[in-house]
Amino acid sequence: MSASPATVIAVAALTGGVGLASALAASVFIALPEAARRLLVPRLVSFATGTLLGAALLGFLPEAIEAAGPGRSHALGAVVLGGLLLFFVLEKLVLWRHSHDDAYAEAPGGDGHRHAVGPMILWGDGLHNVVDGVVIAAAYLSHPGFGVATALAVFTHELPQEIGDIGILLHSGMGRLRALGLNLLVSVAAVLGGVAAAWALGTALAVLPYALAFAAASLLYVAVADLIPGLHRHAGLGRAVEQLVLILMGVAVIWLTQHPAGGAGGA
Numbered sequence: 217m218s219a220s221p222a223t224v225i226a227v228a229a230l231t232g233g234v235g236l237a238s239a240l241a242a243s244v245f246i247a248l249p250e251a252a253r254r255l256l257v258p259r260l261v262s263f264a265t266g267t268l269l270g271a272a273l274l275g276f277l278p279e280a281i282e283a284a285g286p287g288r289s290h291a292l293g294a295v296v297l298g299g300l301l302l303f304f305v306l307e308k309l310v311l312w313r314h315s316h317d318d319a320y321a322e323a324p325g326g327d328g329h330r331h332a333v334g335p336m337i338l339w340g341d342g343l344h345n346v347v348d349g350v351v352i353a354a355a356y357l358s359h360p361g362f363g364v365a366t367a368l369a370v371f372t373h374e375l376p377q378e379i380g381d382i383g384i385l386l387h388s389g390m391g392r393l394r395a396l397g398l399n400l401l402v403s404v405a406a407v408l409g410g411v412a413a414a415w416a417l418g419t420a421l422a423v424l425p426y427a428l429a430f431a432a433a434s435l436l437y438v439a440v441a442d443l444i445p446g447l448h449r450h451a452g453l454g455r456a457v458e459q460l461v462l463i464l465m466g467v468a469v470i471w472l473t474q475h476p477a478g479g480a481g482g483a
């Protein structure tokens with residue numbers, strides 16, 4: 217069995233579309249007044265946390281277990297564990313920057329990281345986006361509707377991240393057009409991972425359950441290790457309730473996208 221060209225083209229369109237859409241949306245957001253961004257970006261991060269947790273735990277993990285069969289559940293757990301540790305090590309190597317919230321944290325003194333990083337973030341994000349492409353491809357090969365739900369989860373966490381990145385690049389003295397252009401280029405790097413994974417997984421479908429488990433680890437890591445610590449920097453009961461509501465909304469949107477009303481249940 218080999219990957220069908222239609223599948224590879226669909227994955228290329230999905231990953232390219234997400235990259236393009238998030239980069240364009242981030243370019244619009246960055247033109248908003250600072251006060252509006254400070255209001256919106258932390259809410260986007262809460263919502264993205266929900267979409268990532270929903271996709272990882274209601275989508276990828278059960279899909280992986282169903283595809284591999286119950287006899288493989290321990291191996292799948294080991295892949296999730298290995299994936300989490302891999303992302304931990306990558307972040308240690310500063311190849312992995314997903315500190316969306318740094319630039320717009322409401323806590324005082326959240327400005328520490330903005331000056332030093334500069335274009336280094338682009339390499340880390342490029343690599344991250346390649347992995348996002350792999351994640352979308354694995355979901356799409358599992359079934360197309362799940363691919364679309366996953367593309368949505370990728371869009372929602374990429375948007376605040378790219379707004380933060382463009383802000384950092386501008387802050388480091390880069391011109392506006394160059395910052396927006398480089399961010400766009402890095403965003404569409406997802407196509408590389410998507411096309412390579414669609415081809416490889418289409419050729420070796422036996423690997424798909426493990427790719428799904430790895431994807432679960434990637435989304436879990438971004439949600440729990442990168443986004444949630446930023447949410448804790450916003451103090452107050454009202455804020456906590458609002459964050460929880462937005463997280464649940466993110467979960468619900470992924471659930472509804474993956475299980476459209478009137479569609480076939482169960483899967």
Ligand SMILES: [Zn+2]
Pocket residue numbers: 344345348370373374
């Ligand atoms: Zn991402």
